[in-house]
Amino acid sequence: MQRSRIIYAVLLSFALNNTARAADQKKATNTLRQSKTITPRQAATTKTATRAPHVQRITVRGHSNASTLASSATKTNTPLIETAQSVTVITREEMDVRGVLNLNQALRYAAGVTADTRGGEGTRYDLYDLRGFTVPTFLDGLRFQDSPTGFAVAQTDTFRLSRIELLKGPASALYGQSSPGGLTALSSKLPTDQKFYGGVTTTGGMFDLYRVDADVGGFATDDGLVRYRLYGTVNGQHTQLSKTGSRRFSISPAFTFGGDGPTTLTLLGNYQYDPESGSYGGVPLVGSLKRASFGYLPRNFYDGDASFEKFNRRQGAITYILNHRFNDDWSFSTRGRYDDIRTIYRSVYDNGYYNSDEMLSRSAYGTQEHTYNLAFDSQFKGNIRTGPLQHKMMFGFDYMQQRANDREAYGDAPDLDVLHPDYHMVISPLTPSSDYVTRSHQIGAYGQDEIRWHRLILTGSIRNDWYRSNQVEHIGQTDTRQSSSQITWRASALYHFDFGLAPYISYSTSFQPQSGSVSNDGGATVRQASPSIGKQLEGGVKYQFPGTSVLLTAAGFHIEQSNVLVSVANTGYNVQSGLVHSDGFEFEAHAEPYKNFMITAAVSVQKVHDDSTGKPLIQSGKGNASLFAFYTMPSGPLKGLGFGGGMRYSAKAYGGEATYGSVWLPQYALFDGSLSYDLSNLSPTLRGWKASASVRNIFDKHYVSNCFAYGSDGEYCYYGERRNAQASIGYSW
Numbered sequence: 001m002q003r004s005r006i007i008y009a010v011l012l013s014f015a016l017n018n019t020a021r022a023a024d025q026k027k028a029t030n031t032l033r034q035s036k037t038i039t040p041r042q043a044a045t046t047k048t049a050t051r052a053p054h055v056q057r058i059t060v061r062g063h064s065n066a067s068t069l070a071s072s073a074t075k076t077n078t079p080l081i082e083t084a085q086s087v088t089v090i091t092r093e094e095m096d097v098r099g100v101l102n103l104n105q106a107l108r109y110a111a112g113v114t115a116d117t118r119g120g121e122g123t124r125y126d127l128y129d130l131r132g133f134t135v136p137t138f139l140d141g142l143r144f145q146d147s148p149t150g151f152a153v154a155q156t157d158t159f160r161l162s163r164i165e166l167l168k169g170p171a172s173a174l175y176g177q178s179s180p181g182g183l184t185a186l187s188s189k190l191p192t193d194q195k196f197y198g199g200v201t202t203t204g205g206m207f208d209l210y211r212v213d214a215d216v217g218g219f220a221t222d223d224g225l226v227r228y229r230l231y232g233t234v235n236g237q238h239t240q241l242s243k244t245g246s247r248r249f250s251i252s253p254a255f256t257f258g259g260d261g262p263t264t265l266t267l268l269g270n271y272q273y274d275p276e277s278g279s280y281g282g283v284p285l286v287g288s289l290k291r292a293s294f295g296y297l298p299r300n301f302y303d304g305d306a307s308f309e310k311f312n313r314r315q316g317a318i319t320y321i322l323n324h325r326f327n328d329d330w331s332f333s334t335r336g337r338y339d340d341i342r343t344i345y346r347s348v349y350d351n352g353y354y355n356s357d358e359m360l361s362r363s364a365y366g367t368q369e370h371t372y373n374l375a376f377d378s379q380f381k382g383n384i385r386t387g388p389l390q391h392k393m394m395f396g397f398d399y400m401q402q403r404a405n406d407r408e409a410y411g412d413a414p415d416l417d418v419l420h421p422d423y424h425m426v427i428s429p430l431t432p433s434s435d436y437v438t439r440s441h442q443i444g445a446y447g448q449d450e451i452r453w454h455r456l457i458l459t460g461s462i463r464n465d466w467y468r469s470n471q472v473e474h475i476g477q478t479d480t481r482q483s484s485s486q487i488t489w490r491a492s493a494l495y496h497f498d499f500g501l502a503p504y505i506s507y508s509t510s511f512q513p514q515s516g517s518v519s520n521d522g523g524a525t526v527r528q529a530s531p532s533i534g535k536q537l538e539g540g541v542k543y544q545f546p547g548t549s550v551l552l553t554a555a556g557f558h559i560e561q562s563n564v565l566v567s568v569a570n571t572g573y574n575v576q577s578g579l580v581h582s583d584g585f586e587f588e589a590h591a592e593p594y595k596n597f598m599i600t601a602a603v604s605v606q607k608v609h610d611d612s613t614g615k616p617l618i619q620s621g622k623g624n625a626s627l628f629a630f631y632t633m634p635s636g637p638l639k640g641l642g643f644g645g646g647m648r649y650s651a652k653a654y655g656g657e658a659t660y661g662s663v664w665l666p667q668y669a670l671f672d673g674s675l676s677y678d679l680s681n682l683s684p685t686l687r688g689w690k691a692s693a694s695v696r697n698i699f700d701k702h703y704v705s706n707c708f709a710y711g712s713d714g715e716y717c718y719y720g721e722r723r724n725a726q727a728s729i730g731y732s733w
Helices: 002-016 030-034 052-060 092-098
Strands: 087-091 137-139 161-168 182-188 196-205 209-219 226-238 245-257 263-277 310-325 330-354 359-386 389-417 431-453 456-473 478-495 501-512 532-544 551-567 574-594 597-610 623-632 641-650 653-658 661-665 668-678 689-696 704-710 715-719 724-732
Touching: 087 092, 087 574, 092 161, 092 574, 092 597, 092 641, 092 668, 092 689, 330 715, 623 668, 653 715, 661 704
Parallel strands: 137 182, 653 704
Antiparallel strands: 087 161, 161 182, 196 209, 196 724, 209 226, 226 245, 245 263, 263 310, 310 330, 330 359, 359 389, 389 431, 431 456, 456 478, 478 501, 501 532, 532 551, 551 574, 574 597, 597 623, 623 641, 641 668, 653 661, 668 689, 689 724, 704 715
């Protein structure tokens, strides 16, 4: 039965490819026209007014750079001023100005983000929280599926992205299983309507950073019926820890067939090879956040073994995006992606405590995980009118499937003398601990209606999901099955005044499958855990200065996550009575670009509370604040010189319970700076050449970014990123 449903879903999605898709919107506004966190121990035990065809090009061949437009909240290109939900947009230009190297760095200036939860060293995964929760990542509208252990997980090089959208709050009504905190939506660089364009940039910096990035595209045929784009990078760097480094090779070709016609097909491929990717360890709490008998450990302290350390990831993907426009009102779109991710991971890590004053207890762990992922999403969109009401309708179907193979092993490792570390010790062979195959799939059907009456916009979305998984573990000879169905929905109202003000209110829900055994009768009967449920009430106001890209937003929210698992001491089961609250306020201001001036400001205050422990969620902060401004001289002797900088502040955060009591990380503030210069202002022969430089943590502040304290089970911390400077020179055409 399960296999037949899978085959049916795949065939249905491919069959829909032969139909059609149209523009997301019939017209855009004149305004647009003008302008996971896993600790070492947990890792070892759980693992715009234009014609409709031109608007559609924004979606298919690369999103518009406008920071006032987003598609993640409604799956249609909608001005943020008319979106009744908090969305932060980070454009390609902003990432370039700040010298962003990874997703963690890109999100540092967004409200509600607890960034760098693995500090400055854990860069092989994108680890951050949103409104107190870890959130999933979507690329080109399709989810990156998490692996059962969290190791064979894709990471996207940010240089191949055209923009990032941070959708805040539950979004299951359109996306299926998701986090109460929201999601991150990434958009790839895709072919555009330019005949020939491109650029090559080289970057060098501290910690032996090197990068070469190339991006070229244009018309493959004279009439533009076939268009292409090719991006590639070679890069590497030593990490801020001794004995560790990272390297990456990536290439992404894309072709669009159909030109500006009613039917377009985009094919996008990607292959990325990370032969090494730093360390995933940390430092013990005593010796980092709290002084040890010998003082404090240096920020380059490495807790592993250089000879034993290994992280090798290969990921490949192929994506299709098919669009067809029936007429000015109705369209169809479908997209799908196949991912293949393989990770070989092996490390020695500290256990979070000392066996004697200077001897750090350590263990060893290794895994080989391989995941095969399929994802599809198809939608019909249309505009209809009923009396004075205008409806923008959407009906969709999506499907996800995954198979994961994993083999894990554990072992002991020699204690490390932290004052005289030896990073080439003999590590005993590891003992196999698990060998499993996991299969899962999700089917979802959803609908949405955006109703407009004059300046009032009402939006309703509803969805039903069917989720199943089966894990067979060969060593322990266990067979675990999970099956659930869930309805989620969203409703919102927004009124857009003609002078630019837009107050709104929204209610949305989410669900997340959970693995674990639950008993309500003291263990007499045990069942598989039901999904956790998220609910959010958000109200806010937005203001966009008419005729500009200057947008101000303010929102207050209340999130509840229920059905959370709570373990029962000295048993093998849980009760499903946990409740987590997240309450907060956020303010953001964006202008990009406006009279050669770019500015991003954000302030958030939040309180995240876990009723089952009476404490906040581990790694949840009290809020953040940031300001980044950048100005480019438009004339005069310094024409073409851009300069700016930013400040980012993080309030204190909860790090768990240590043997001495509650762990709170101190607040900290960091400063960044950026420079750029258009070299064509020196000589016309240098047209297309540009130099830039940036530095993060200018004053090299010493701080602890995050901690995970579990008392006698281990107390870990992670140092924040040290001062890191880089410079680039590039040529574009």
